[in-house]
Amino acid sequence: EEFPFVLDCATSITQRGKIEFYDRADKEIPPGWVIGEDGKTRTDTHQILKDLKTGKAALAPLGGIGEETAGYKGYGYAAVVEILSAALQNGKYLKMLSGVEDGKPVPINLGHFFIAINISSFIELELFKKISGDILRSLRFSKKAPEAERIYTAGEKEYLAWLERKDKGAPINQNLQQQIIALKEELGLTQYKFPFEK
Structure with missing residues (x-):
């Protein structure tokens, strides 16, 4: 094969980074990715990112919410990963990985x-x-x-994207472009100009 088989995935339907991507694009996430405290699905992307830190929202496991769609399998996979990543090395786990303790931000001590x-x-x-x-x-x-x-197959789409982007660069949505430009200006880096700036 010209590319390796690489299965890089979360044990939830999606990962937090994908929700951040939707937030930067100012879009709601699809229903079924996240559940709230009441057990119902949520799509309010911006608030979800805040609530994931406090435990008021959770990523749905592979298979979805409930036994009918086999969500218990994804839940089981997630438990195995948590045990191997935390218990095996006396690391932090579950809500300890929120990045917040006593209402203050703390480094996330993530195990592998x-x-x-x-x-x-x-x-x-x-x-x-x-x-x-x-x-x-x-x-x-x-x-x-x-x-x-x-x-x-796993890793193929990423390989094809790499072939396309290695020379052209990666696409950046307009909201993220504006955030990058604002940060550049805030830091006083006016001598630099990004290709997407007019």
Whole structure:
């Protein structure tokens, strides 16, 4: 494969960074991503970002809200990640990661865990690569939904975006452009001009 299989995902339907992206674009998030204290879905992006810090809002797990859509599976995955990232190293967890203690901002002491597998202990490396490649190609060329353009495997869209952006740069929405320009002016960096400035 010309690009690696890289599955980088949250155990929730979306991650906080995506909500921040919607906030910078001044858009509401889709229903079902976040629930409030009452257990109902919320879409008020700006307030959600504040309420995530205080526990008045929470990201919905993979599978969504409730057992009918298998939300308990995402909830279970999240618990495994929390245990491996916190309990395994005596780190902070759950609401301790809000970035707020006693009403004051504090550094987020986020834990991590890594697993390394010596593939050749199980199978010859080249054979593993061949079988893995066959699986990924089979997935990409399997029957797609009528409205789907094509089927991607994990890491492929990011690789294609990198190919496009490595020379042209990354797109920045207008709200974020204005925030960057305002910060530049606030810092007195008038000698610099961004490509998106007129």
